[in-house]
């Protein structure tokens with residue numbers, strides 16, 4: 001990875017979480033219950049890393065992110081983001097991190113995208129020159145030229161998400177935190193956003209922390225995965241390692257020109273056939289082979305009309321990890 | 331040297347204000363973009379102001395022209411001062427009172443991601459220009475009351491007027507800040523905080539002489555609404571004031587404003603510390 005900006009502080013974009021816990025008091029009628037959303041987590045992210053933070057709904061991902069950004073006060077434990085204490089140094093930290101919550105907007109819904117960027121530039125005290133250079137760069141790489149003058153409320157979800165990511169990157173943060181950035185996006189929009197993020201990181205060395213329910217995001221963007229389950233860290237390592245430990249497989253679904261008996265292909269396992277063999281599903285381990293190799297092997301045997309690849313979903317992976325933990329302790 | 335230092339300070343002030351002004355300017359543009367509805371809103375706000383005035387007139391005619399030792403003209407002076415201060419505060423701080431909604435919508439989380447103090451961001455996140463309609467009515471009532479009443483014009487009167495308006499404005503703003511702070515704790519409590527914001531506004535337009543003792547303590551000293559308009563007006567008119575609230579206390583309006591802000595900021599800061607995040 002080439003870094004163009006060398007004058008960054010030592011802790012640039014790093015995150016350190018020690019024994020971090022957050023409880024909520026949940027009122028249920030008259031009774032108040034304590035809910036532990038984040039439960040004694042310890043991990044860290046080095047400058048420049050790209051980390052996927054995955055887990056089922058309600059696992060505690062957004063809660064962790066809010067503590068990293070200084071929005072929520074930890075119940076116990078410590079957080080250090082970019083070398084700063086998020087709650088105490090919130091305002092200084094805000095200049096050094098960019099955060100996108102996929103489900104809320106930091107843009108002004110009634111203003112054109114361009115004006116929202118202008119206001120954010122003022123908020124981050126960018127000079128006119130810096131503002132212009134950075135906006136131009138982001139508009140070009142995110143291909144936003146067509147809708148810069150459109151009010152945010154009229155944007156499609158994909159367009160809005162690109163604008164949100166640009167808004168979070170306007171002040172060149174060292175650390176970019178994305179909480180479900182691809183939620184609701186179609187395949188093409190997801191692809192575009194991922195490509196942009198890869199490029200942005202290659203150019204600026206931005207640290208990335210990403211939560212998602214789409215394993216595709218993690219696969220394309222992250223060197224490392226943290227799996228969180230019921231507020232606890234369940235896995236910390238590479239994605240390949242995760243695939244190996246849980247045996248998460250991708251599934252190639254092919255539509256054939258004519259019916260065929262169950263396909264037998266090296267490196268893949270036949271799952272099932274439909275339509276008398278017109279559509280077949282083959283599972284393969286992404287660590288051992290590639291979709292292209294499996295497809296090539298299939299094509300040698302029959303004519304393929306169409307194909308899709310189903311990613312293992314995060315819920316499935318997490319469930320497997322959980323099962324593994326349960327069986328290994330019993 | 332002095333000039334250089336001055337220019338530098340001015341530059342710094344301008345840089346510090348730039349984020350807020352950028353947001354406010356965009357809010358003003360957005361409101362003016364819908365001209366017809368903006369005009370209708372202005373008129374609507376003016377009608378609210380007129381209704382407040384009509385209420386006082388009706389009340390006084392029902393009470394044969396005097397209430398709590400004031401005649402109608404004097405009461406309108408109190409009303410004009412209170413309404414002008416309140417409508418200005420409402421214009422600039424009114425949306426702070428919608429905090430619970432903003433928490434639920436997640437917009438408060440977004441404010442945490444920006445390098446300015448939260449309260450300053452929230453206050454400058456919007457401005458309700460339509461409230462100018464109500465302020466306009468208040469100005470007319472105030473000017474009319476100053477003409478009709480027997481007011482000695484001089485520096486003392488001007489100082490008192492300014493004191494009353496500035497401190498009244500500050501006290502009403504502080505009430506909004508306190509109400510916002512409480513809503514961090516009580517997300518469904520806007521009714522409660524409304525009672526205290528609008529109850530306070532209503533109290534500020536009344537002659538304190540009609541208050542029961544308990545109310546005098548609450549609106550005289552705890553939420554010092556009597557300092558917004560009633561006490562300064564009594565000083566302007568040379569009236570004695572109310573038992574427990576003699577007119578000379580009106581000179582202490584800045585103290586009342588400072589106390590209100592201390593209370594409001596305390597509620598606000600406790601609320602921020604208590605914040606649980608906007609869900610999701």
Ligand SMILES: Nc1ncnc2c1ncn2[C@@H]1O[C@H](COP(=O)(O)OP(=O)(O)OP(=O)(O)O)[C@@H](O)[C@H]1O
Pocket residue numbers: 024025026035036037055056057058059060061062063064606607608609610
């Ligand atoms: N403000 C709050 N008050 C009470 N409980 C909360 C609050 N915020 C989160 N929780 C609870 O904490 C737990 C973790 O929530 P969190 O939003 O961190 O999950 P998540 O991993 O981001 O899930 P998702 O994938 O659905 O976004 C959930 O059980 C949630 O109900």
Ligand SMILES: [Mg+2]
Pocket residue numbers: 061062063179610
């Ligand atoms: Mg979440």
